[in-house]
Amino acid sequence: MSERTQQTGPDQSPATKSGRRLAAQLAAKKAADRKRKRNAVISGLAAVAVAGVLIGVFVTIGGGGDDKPKNQADATPSATVPAPDEPAAPPAPQLPADADPALKTKPTVKPGTGELKKLAVTPLIKGTGPAVKKGQNITTNYVGVFFKDGKEFDSSWKGGQPVTFPIGVGQVIPGWDQGLVGVTVGSRVQLDIPGELGYGNDPAAAGGRPTGPLRFVVDVIAAQ
Template structure:
């Protein structure tokens, strides 16, 4: 505008009804396009989530059914079997042995005196008979004859005991009582003090008569 009140340059044209209708129509179209984009994005997100869930379910089901399907990337890695040390089997039962040899036996107390060695077969094995000079492997439980209190057991150490029969490496009651016992057998040895550690042993050995339950696992 000049000093005398006249207007210079381009004058602003009044907005007509047609212009208003066109602007409203354009705004409505833009809003519709924005809503359509939101719906599309929501659909894509839902589909992606559904695919992810389906992948996890497929992996889980394949694990139950045994199918060889790789787990999703987010699943925890599995330690290779080769890196896991194999645990030794205890006790190492001979082939065809009675499964009862896999359970630790219970040895009860006995009343009365024990005059001589007594051998009782609890389970009869089918393997070769142990004899003097053979190396035999056994599991055993040892208790005091008159109280039944356990003083030693290979089961506690989870390791069988190996020795040469008849070589004097064990008490006389073992050398005598296990001779002729077949592999796979479980025998009860009631051993008088004279064939065990005596009535007053030294070195912390059990005194008096003893009862052993012995499983013969091998003889070679």
Template sequence: MSNRVVETKNDRRVAAKAARKAAAERAARAKRRRQQLAIVLAGLAVVAIVVAIVLFARGGDDDSGQQVASAPGASASAAPPAGGIPADADPALKTKPVVQKGEGTVTELKVTPLIEGTGPAAQNGQTVTVNYVGVTYADGKEFDASWNGGKPFPVQLGSGGVIEGWDKGLVGAKQGSRLQLDIPATMAYGEQPPAGYPPGALRFVVDVLSVQ
């Protein structure tokens, strides 16, 4: 057998081995690309899930976590909020009350029943839906009222979602009641509140529409 034939066979074996090696490398690269793609897709899926959870949580928020007086200084309206008035409630609850300024100073929370309701009494942890008018105690200037927006205001008692004067003043209030809350500054927004909130003592007249 000539050296030429031997060399040709060797060349073929080397070429075949090189081809197999190249094919194996291509397969390995393809596998790595598939693994990397799978990792990227998994990461995108996790991001999508996190975004969906955040959007769902934000979408589930409502006004119950907001402080009372979120729109101080809004213009008054004589029209009652649509719906929400108990069928057996005093007809006066269908009309926005006129709230006068107070006299003297307010050093502690004072709750004055104006209309006695006959429904269940509110307890901590329950949600009460109310209409309200809020004025500054010293001059009777209205700074907020649910009547202006045409929508009653829900609040969970004891959750800290409203000022302390509400959290404590509405406990025990019966459905269908109208209450006057005289609240000292220490149980409201303080003497130097954040911008947009009224300072000093406040007076609210609150209609309790439902207790749940």
């Protein structure tokens, strides 16, 4: 056996060395693949965790908003707070302390019967206050209907506020001037007024106001 053959031996052959290098390369490649997969899994878990935190934050913020008004206008009833530059309306005169409770409710007014030729004043509720005098300012609630069919054409109840005006001095129709002087405060009276003491009988001359015989039910709340 030669000296070269003795030095090389079966474990030092070129084929054996190449196999070892190839095995080492494969092992390194597998280790690198495992490392990449492990890093990818870790990154995925981290992304899921971050997304969960963000979703939790959004849910918390959104859920908290449901318990609060969307804006200040929703929190403050506009009906109870007047505008800063809008003066408060003066309080309406109150009913006399001993007034009939029926004066708090709008009356039902029915049509009249027959032909109305003169003013008729019919007490419906007798008030206990002082009698209305000519020239005083009186405060009233009223309902006006056509005498013949009872169709309503005007009412202070629609606006929710009584009406104040001077009486007996030509500021209202003659049927009111004549029919309400002498009525006691706290009374409810029915006024049946012929056309000539109201707005006349000619629609062309009335300017859109109700003509012909009229019926009013008037509550006298105050007189000053």
